[in-house]
Amino acid sequence: MLAKPQIVVVDYGMGNLWSVLSALEFLGARPLISSNPADILKAEAILLPGVGSFRLAMKSLIEKNLGEAIKEAVQIKQRKILGICLGFQMLADFSLEDGMTPGLGLIPVPVEGFGDQELEGRKLPHIGFNQVILPNSSVLFDGFTGAEDFYFVHSYRLLLKALPGKGAICNYGVDFLAAYEYKNVFGVQFHPEKSQDVGLNVLANFLQFARDAGRKV
Amino acid sequence: MRSETFTTHQIIGNPVSTIDRLSNWNVDELVLLDISRDDQHDMRREDHFVRYDGSSTLDLLGYIARSCGMPLAFGGRIRTLEDIQQRISAGADKCVVNTQAYRRPDFIREASETFGAQCVVVSIDALRHSDGSTEVFVKGGKEATGLRPEDWAREVERLGAGEIFLNSIDRDGVGNGYDLSLVQDVTDATSVPVVACGGVGNYEDFSTAIFEASAAAVAAANIFHFRELSYPRAKQACIAAGVSMRPANVDSKWFPRDQPYDTVRENERIQARLANAKSDHVRSVYASDDVPEMTWCKRCVFPVISATPMSLDEDGVCMGCRMAEVYDNISDDEWKQREGVLFDILDQNRSTDGLRHDCIIPVSGGKDSYFQVHYVKNVLGFNPLLVTYYGNNYTDVGERNLKRMKDVFEVDHLIYYPSIGLLQKLNRLSLIAMGDMNWHAHVGIATLPIRTAVQQHIPTVIWGEHGFTSLCGQYSKDDYFEWNYRNRREHSARGYEWNFFVGIEGITPQDMMCYQYPSDKKIFETGLRGIYLGNHTHWDANNHIELVRTQYDFEVSEEPFDRTYRTMSNLDDMHENGVHDYLKYIKFGYGRCTDHASKDIRSGVLSRGQAINLVRQYDHVKPSDLVRWLDYVGMDERTFDQICDTFRDPRVWRKIDGEWVKSNLWDRAG
Numbered sequence: 001m002l003a004k005p006q007i008v009v010v011d012y013g014m015g016n017l018w019s020v021l022s023a024l025e026f027l028g029a030r031p032l033i034s035s036n037p038a039d040i041l042k043a044e045a046i047l048l049p050g051v052g053s054f055r056l057a058m059k060s061l062i063e064k065n066l067g068e069a070i071k072e073a074v075q076i077k078q079r080k081i082l083g084i085c086l087g088f089q090m091l092a093d094f095s096l097e098d099g100m101t102p103g104l105g106l107i108p109v110p111v112e113g114f115g116d117q118e119l120e121g122r123k124l125p126h127i128g129f130n131q132v133i134l135p136n137s138s139v140l141f142d143g144f145t146g147a148e149d150f151y152f153v154h155s156y157r158l159l160l161k162a163l164p165g166k167g168a169i170c171n172y173g174v175d176f177l178a179a180y181e182y183k184n185v186f187g188v189q190f191h192p193e194k195s196q197d198v199g200l201n202v203l204a205n206f207l208q209f210a211r212d213a214g215r216k217v
Numbered sequence: 218m219r220s221e222t223f224t225t226h227q228i229i230g231n232p233v234s235t236i237d238r239l240s241n242w243n244v245d246e247l248v249l250l251d252i253s254r255d256d257q258h259d260m261r262r263e264d265h266f267v268r269y270d271g272s273s274t275l276d277l278l279g280y281i282a283r284s285c286g287m288p289l290a291f292g293g294r295i296r297t298l299e300d301i302q303q304r305i306s307a308g309a310d311k312c313v314v315n316t317q318a319y320r321r322p323d324f325i326r327e328a329s330e331t332f333g334a335q336c337v338v339v340s341i342d343a344l345r346h347s348d349g350s351t352e353v354f355v356k357g358g359k360e361a362t363g364l365r366p367e368d369w370a371r372e373v374e375r376l377g378a379g380e381i382f383l384n385s386i387d388r389d390g391v392g393n394g395y396d397l398s399l400v401q402d403v404t405d406a407t408s409v410p411v412v413a414c415g416g417v418g419n420y421e422d423f424s425t426a427i428f429e430a431s432a433a434a435v436a437a438a439n440i441f442h443f444r445e446l447s448y449p450r451a452k453q454a455c456i457a458a459g460v461s462m463r464p465a466n467v468d469s470k471w472f473p474r475d476q477p478y479d480t481v482r483e484n485e486r487i488q489a490r491l492a493n494a495k496s497d498h499v500r501s502v503y504a505s506d507d508v509p510e511m512t513w514c515k516r517c518v519f520p521v522i523s524a525t526p527m528s529l530d531e532d533g534v535c536m537g538c539r540m541a542e543v544y545d546n547i548s549d550d551e552w553k554q555r556e557g558v559l560f561d562i563l564d565q566n567r568s569t570d571g572l573r574h575d576c577i578i579p580v581s582g583g584k585d586s587y588f589q590v591h592y593v594k595n596v597l598g599f600n601p602l603l604v605t606y607y608g609n610n611y612t613d614v615g616e617r618n619l620k621r622m623k624d625v626f627e628v629d630h631l632i633y634y635p636s637i638g639l640l641q642k643l644n645r646l647s648l649i650a651m652g653d654m655n656w657h658a659h660v661g662i663a664t665l666p667i668r669t670a671v672q673q674h675i676p677t678v679i680w681g682e683h684g685f686t687s688l689c690g691q692y693s694k695d696d697y698f699e700w701n702y703r704n705r706r707e708h709s710a711r712g713y714e715w716n717f718f719v720g721i722e723g724i725t726p727q728d729m730m731c732y733q734y735p736s737d738k739k740i741f742e743t744g745l746r747g748i749y750l751g752n753h754t755h756w757d758a759n760n761h762i763e764l765v766r767t768q769y770d771f772e773v774s775e776e777p778f779d780r781t782y783r784t785m786s787n788l789d790d791m792h793e794n795g796v797h798d799y800l801k802y803i804k805f806g807y808g809r810c811t812d813h814a815s816k817d818i819r820s821g822v823l824s825r826g827q828a829i830n831l832v833r834q835y836d837h838v839k840p841s842d843l844v845r846w847l848d849y850v851g852m853d854e855r856t857f858d859q860i861c862d863t864f865r866d867p868r869v870w871r872k873i874d875g876e877w878v879k880s881n882l883w884d885r886a887g
Contacts, residue, residue, distance in 0.1 A: 018308050022283060026471070052333050123410050123433065125335045125379055129245055129463055149463035151245075151288055153310075153335045194310065196243040196286045200471045 007031040007210065008043035010070070010087075012050075012060045020049045020084065023193035027204050037069035043079060045210035046070060050086030054095040054111065054156065057086055058103065071104060080184045080210050081106070085154060088180075088187035097156050106185050109161050109177065118174040125155040132178045132190065135166035139209045140181055140188070140202050148198045150178070150190035157189060233267045234707045235442065236281050241474045241737065242448040243466035244287050248382060248412075248436055250313065250340075251277075251293030252357060263864050264652040264804060266712025275307045282308020286472055290338050290382075296324075298331055305332065313382055315340040316355040319362055319369075322376055329377025334409075339378040341366055343399055344386040351399055358386045366399060367406035374407045381407060382436070385415035390439055392418025392695050400430035412436050418695070420451045424458035443692065445701040446741050467737040474702070474737060478717050487649055494859035511806075511869065511880045514538060517815035518828045518882055522868050524801050525689040536690030541819035543694055544687075544756075552755055556597075558697075559753035562746065563599050566676045574602035574629065576677040579666035581605065581789035582619025584758070585681040587765035589750055590626045593679055601679065603630040604669050606661035606731065608790060609640050614772045615788030625769045633665055639728050645850040646721060648857075651711050652804060652864035654846065655797040658790060660732050663709040667700075667745065671735040676744045682751030688812055700747020702734065757820065758785070779840040781810045782831055795842035802836055803861045806869040806879045810835035829883055 007024065009017060009031045017033060024031045024047070031047065032039060040046060048070070050057055061067045073079040083091045092103045095111035103111070114124060129149040134141045141148075150170075157176035160169065165182025169175050170189070179188040179202075186206060192199035232249070239247060251274050278291060291304050292313025301312045312332075318325050318339050328337045342354045343366040353364040362369070370381050383403050385396040393416060400413045410433035413426045417437035426432040441447045449465035456464060512521045514535035521527055521535075529535050547555070567575040578593060578601045580586035586603075593601050603622060611619065623630040640657060647656035670678050683698055685691040685708065692698040706712065715732035718724045726733075750756070762785045765771035774784045778794045780802075787793040787809075794809055802808040814828035823831070847854060862877070869879050 018282070018306060019310065022308065023286075026286075051335070123408050127335060127380065127410060128434065131463075153288075155335075191288070194286070194288045196240075197466055197469050197471050200286065 006043050007045045007047060007207070008039050009033045009047045009049065010040065010061075010066060011035045012057065012064055012066055014050065014052050014057050014060055017049055019191070019193045020047065023200060023203055024207070027200060027207060029207050035064055035066065037065045040066065040069040041073050041077070043073065044213065045080040045082070045206070046073060048081060048083045048087035048090060050084065050090060051153070052086060054086060054089055054097040054103075055099060055101045057090060058101050061090070067104060071106070074106060074184060078184050080206075080213060081186065082206050083187035084193070085189060085191055088189050089156060089158060091185065091187050092158055095156060107158065107163070107180055107182075107187065109158050109163065111156050111158055113156050114173060120173050122173050125153055126172045127153050129195070130170050130172065130190075133169045134179075135168055138166045138168075138181055140179060140186060140205050141168065142205050143201060144198070150188075150192070150195040150199060150202075152178075152190045154189060158187075231265070231267055231707055232277065232281060233284070234703060234712060236285055237472075238474075238703045238706075239441070239448065240284060240286050240472040241466075241469050242446075243469055243472070244448055245463075246288045246290065246434075247285065248290045248292070248313065248338075248414075249278075249281070251291070253293070263866070264711055265707075266651070266717075267707075275303055278304060278307040278309060284472075292338070292340060292382075298327060301328055301332060301336070305336070311336050311338050311380070313338045313340045315342065316360075318373060318376075318378075319353075319355045319364075322372065325373055325376035325378055329379065334377050334379035337378050338380040338382050338412075339373040340382040340384065341369060341373075341403070342384045342386050343396075343403075345396060345399065351402070354386060367402045370403045370407045370411070374409050378409060380409055381411045383411055383413055383415075388416030390693075391416055392439070394418060394422045395426040395430065395432075395435075397426065397430040400426055400432050404431045404433070410434060414438075420454035421458065423451055424455045424460050427455075427460055428458070439696060442703070443696050443701070444699045445745060445747065446737060447701070449737075449741060467741050475714055475716060475734075478714075480720060483650075483717070490649065490860070490863050494856070494863050513882050514815075516825070517818045518811050518825065518832050519689070519815045520805065520807055520811070520869075520882075522805060522866060523689065523807070524805055525685050526691060527689045537688055537815060538690070538819055540686060540690030540693060541816075544751075547694065547755070552753075555753045559748060559750070560597055562748060563593070563597060563677055563679075566744075566746075567599060573673050573675050575599040575675075576601050576679050577604055577666050577670050577673075577675050578602070578679050579604050579606075579662060580619070580622060580630075581662070582611075582615055582622060583787065583789045584762050584765055584771060584785050586622070586789075587618070587769055587771050588761040589679060589681050590622065590628065591765065591769065592750060592754060594626055594628060601628060602669070602673070602675065603628055604666045605630065605632040606658070606665045607632050607634045608655070608658040608661060609634075609637060610655075610658065610790040610792050612774065612788050612791045614774050615790070618772055618788060621770075631669065633661075633731055635661065635731055636728075639724070641850050642722055642724060643718065644846070645852060646718060647713070648800075648850075648852075649860055650717070651713060652800055652861065653711065653797065654800070654850075655790070655792060656710065656713065657732070658793070659709040660705070660715070663705040664715075664732050664734050667740070667747070668731070668733070668735055670745055671739045671743050674743060676746065678745065678747040680747055680749045682756045683749045686749075687751065687756065687816065694752065697752050698749060700749070702737075702740075705734070758816070759820065759822065778809075779838050779842075780808055780835050781813050782835065783813045786813070791842045792846060795840035796846045799838075799840050799843070800861060800864070804864045804866050804869075806836075806866070807832070808836040833881070833883055 011033050074081050089111045090103050091106040092109050092111045093105050094102045129151050131147050132150050133147050134144050160175050167177050168179035170178035192202040288310045290311035290313050291309035295314050296317045342358050343351050344354050345351050351366050353362045353366050353369045388396050395413050395416045404411045412434040413432040414436040417440050423435045426435050449467050452465040515533040516538045519535050578589050580603045593599050643657040644654045648654040666678050715729040780798050798809040811832050814831050817823040818828050870877050
């Protein structure tokens with residue numbers, strides 16, 4: 001039993017942890033940054049951030065034995081995970097960025113690029129605030145209704161498919177999965193740490209959920 | 218920084234409080250360009266709340282990023298991949314590269330491959346020549362490249378830039394709108410987002426660039442610092458014009474405007490200062506640092522290290538002198554046109570139903586107050602409500618002038634008298650906390666008229682001249698700088714809001730009511746604008762005094778002040794020219810006489826030699842009103858001196874053989 005649910009931010013040597021950490025600390029959390037699989041297995045909640053190449057990120061995750069640890073923590077120990085941006089994509093089955101690379105397989109959809117026809121002249125990467133249609137009665141969007149604007153920076157996206165959980169949808173020429181939650185698996189394509197009030201509300205909702213779950217143990 | 222055509226740069230404030238304000242509004246994205254030539258950000262002010270350890274670019278970035286909830290693109294002197302890595306580690310989301318991309322184009326490719334295209338913004342500074350052609354410049358607009366912006370944009374995209382930040386050199390800070398054909402040409406040439414920058418003078422300019430020049434995003438600097446709630450109002454104008462964007466937040470939950478103070482830490486800071494004051498060897502927290510040579514403006518007598526933000530141009534002339542030239546060269550026709558702008562603002566907001574006054578004029582009862590009311594009521598023909606914060610420091614002459622205003626102008630006048638007990642506490646506590654016993658006066662004057670405006674739904678407040686513009690040239694004429702909270706927070710309050718004092722010596726929130734600034738939401742709903750008359754009519758203190766004396770029997774002081782040769786200023790507050798100003802001398806080594814003499818050099822009343830003699834005679838004088846003040850707050854002179862010494866700026870003062878010494882203008886001028 002954990003007196004204080006431990007939040008671990010996975011450091012696999014890529015991307016910018018700083019903003020995520022800063023946002024978590026801003027919200028009063030005291031996360032542990034770790035690249036140690038043992039810490040991941042002990043964590044109550046896992047945060048998987050990421051910016052950059054899917055292939056390199058997965059490679060690094062596997063080399064550091066973090067991929068297996070995350071899967072065990074989430075699938076067997078039922079720990080909560082939140083993937084952000086590339087971290088969200090890494091929860092998916094596979095990505096077609098830079099070849100075909102398998103992901104962690106926690107969300108059964110593929111990651112693909114935006115097609116030229118779909119974009120209709122829109123530019124990549126998809127950068128900036130964009131409107132997200134939110135699901136009803138979800139954990140991440142508790143307190144929100146309808147739609148909100150979040151900050152995106154990405155060129156690949158999770159495809160929209162029939163899924164068991166709750167999804168939020170954004171449109172950039174084509175609809176794509178902007179956020180998803182099912183049981184203990186959470187992910188957001190946008191950057192909640194850079195989406196100001198609304199983004200911090202999403203992170204606060206996830207932290208609250210992890211805290212509540214921690215108390216129930 | 219306020220910038221104009223890449224040549225004029227005026228310091229307008231502390232980046233930390235500016236960025237706090239942008240966070241309040243949930244700004245979509247911030248581009249922060251470090252234009253300093255060396256890696257030094259001197260923000261050493263013992264008398265301001267905002268202080269941080271370190272002075273390098275990365276120190277500053279780290280400090281800013283902590284309170285920055287928006288995406289942050291950071292640029293300036295980025296030459297290596299390691300520079301980028303360091304900036305990302307310190308909190309930047311994107312890096313803005315300019316000169317180095319031109320020097321070594323492969324740098325763009327390497328950066329893009331290492332950090333991703335989304336992280337690499339290439340900034341292009343373009344100049345439109347008089348023949349209409351455009352050219353890319355680097356090195357802060359100093360070095361021509363012979364490249365056309367659209368060709369260079371195509372090339373940087375090919376190399377992997379994720380975004381282009383397009384700035385127009387000739388439109389920079391001019392305020393006449395974006396260079397639309399430049400924006401369109403570059404946008405057409407590339408498929409990455411182009412952010413347009415340079416030239417915004419009105420909120421309407423943003424949507425024009427989006428609709429008429431296909432800009433993917435629009436950016437501006439100056440305008441956001443010049444007006445109250447500028448960002449929410451800019452977005453309001455864009456949305457009204459049909460741009461699809463999220464509205465600004467004026468009531469942020471996570472980034473509230475008025476934040477609580479860490480009372481434990483603040484108390485420790487004060488206790489440490491008091492202990493320092495009592496010790497035999499008063500030391501400054503920065504005493505070990507290198508002390509640069511003192512420099513002064515070559516034309517007036519203003520020092521560069523000053524209470525007001527000050528910068529010199531390449532000829533060694535200060536921005537105060539430069540802006541005085543700009544204002545002096547405004548033609549009569551242009552003044553007529555500027556007066557028309559003011560008349561229209563007042564007219565659009567005049568009371569149509571007779572249920573309120575037309576505008577508010579904050580008055581102290583001084584010569585400027587008389588001129589403001591004269592101008593608004595008797596020249597332009599509006600009915601103002603006068604509002605006075607009574608700081609209990611009036612001279613007899615000043616008090617008579619104040620109370621006669623309702624009679625000589627036939628206007629309504631609200632005078633607010635805070636309790637004397639509270640004023641005594643605030644005088645003493647603010648001396649200890651920030652070396653300024655007049656915090657209450659500065660913040661009271663900067664708050665009460667705005668509170669009244671919001672309470673009475675009066676959308677226009679008319680101030681006199683903008684002090685920092687006339688003194689240190691902070692803004693230029695076409696900025697039409699308006700009243701705003703950032704200015705109040707940073708300059709009037711030194712970063713110390715009303716709630717800083719709550720809990721100390723039993724002070725309650727209710728005690729501090731007249732210092733509580735209205736919420737952004739209420740100000741937004743009131744549509745409040747604070748206009749400076751100095752931007753609309755020629756401001757000449759020496760002429761004004763003649764006018765108000767002859768037409769309205771304004772009284773001047775019979776006795777000269779201790780610390781300046783002028784007899785017409787600051788009759789409303791005996792300490793403003795006295796103890797308060799002496800504190801400025803203790804901190805920065807100069808006083809009101811330097812201010813007055815500099816202004817009189819600029820208006821041709823004094824020669825520089827005469828001015829230096831006056832400064833030498835007055836600046837150091839310990840004023841006689843100190844006796845009243847010490848008695849008023851219950852402090853002895855030795856304690857006062859000890860506390861003062863802890864605020865001495867180490868860039869100005871050194872202690873040698875038990876005496877505080879500094880270099881002086883006359884040491885070199887001879």
